[in-house]
Amino acid sequence: MNEEMQMILDDAKEQMEKAIVHLENELAKIRAGRANPAMLENIMAEAYGSRTQLKSLANINSQDARTLIIQPWDKSTLEAIDKALQAANLGVTPQNDGNLIRLSFPPLTEERRKEMVKKVKVEAEAAKVSIRTIRRETNEALKGLQKDGVPEDEVKDGEEKAQKLTDEFIVKSDKHSESKEKEILTV
Numbered sequence: 001m002n003e004e005m006q007m008i009l010d011d012a013k014e015q016m017e018k019a020i021v022h023l024e025n026e027l028a029k030i031r032a033g034r035a036n037p038a039m040l041e042n043i044m045a046e047a048y049g050s051r052t053q054l055k056s057l058a059n060i061n062s063q064d065a066r067t068l069i070i071q072p073w074d075k076s077t078l079e080a081i082d083k084a085l086q087a088a089n090l091g092v093t094p095q096n097d098g099n100l101i102r103l104s105f106p107p108l109t110e111e112r113r114k115e116m117v118k119k120v121k122v123e124a125e126a127a128k129v130s131i132r133t134i135r136r137e138t139n140e141a142l143k144g145l146q147k148d149g150v151p152e153d154e155v156k157d158g159e160e161k162a163q164k165l166t167d168e169f170i171v172k173s174d175k176h177s178e179s180k181e182k183e184i185l186t187v
Contacts, residue, residue, distance in 0.1 A: 004145060005158045012138040012162055016131050016169040023127040023173055027180045030116055030123075034065040035105050045084035047077045057081060063102075070094075070101040108184075116184050124177035128170055135166040 028038035037060040044051040054060065058072040058081055070085070072078050082101055085094040095102040108116070142158040 002145075002150060002154070005142065005150065005154065008138055008141045008145075009158060009161055009165070012134050013165055015134045016165060019127050019130040019134070020169060020172050020176070022130075023123060023176055026123045027120060027176060030119055030180065030184070035062045035068045035103065037062060037068060039090070040068070040070070040085075040088075043084050043088045045077065045080045047080045054081060054084065066105045066107070068103040068105075070103070071099070075099070113184050117181050120177055120180045120184065124173050127173045131166055131169045131173065135162050138162045 025038075025041075028036065029041060037055075040054050040060055043054045045054055045057055046052075047057055054070070057074070057077045058070045061069050061071075063069050070081060072081055078096065078098070078101070082094050082096045085101065085103065090103065092103050092105055095104065139159050139162055142155050142162070145158075146152055146155045
């Protein structure tokens with residue numbers, strides 16, 4: 001296998017790994033019956049004249065399975081954090097005691113669990129689509145090499161390796177999805 005083909009396949013593998021990491025991050029944000037600081041990962045608060053990530057403004061810990069504690073580094077940002085949490089529409093009302101903010105999540109209902117499983121499936125399918133798109137782009141790049149004089153059988157070998165990579169990463173996506181579904185449905 002020539003060097004250019006190996007570079008194309010290595011790049012494809014790297015992109016597929018990023019798709020799986022993205023899936024893992026998205027699944028971490030989906031609540032599975034217990035409070036997880038990752039749920040607040042993308043919440044932005046208006047502080048110090050700009051929009052800042054919550055994790056940059058405060059320490060976020062889980063007190064117990066259903067409670068998150070948000071303790072700001074600077075008490076002057078407490079109101080901005082409270083406002084951002086309310087705007088995030090998390091399904092709970094922040095409890096601000098003047099020093100820290102508590103988020104108490106109610107236990108999940110069966111209906112809510114099913115909604116979350118659907119959300120997991122949507123995220124997993126998005127990862128699979130991304131992986132398949134990477135495969136298609138890789139195959140197009142490999143076919144481009146054939147036009148540049150690489151023998152057809154080498155290109156076919158490259159396409160087979162791209163398919164094996166795709167299959168491997170689709171299985172990883174399915175495993176992450178199944179694991180999260182099981183976690184959500186476990187009462």
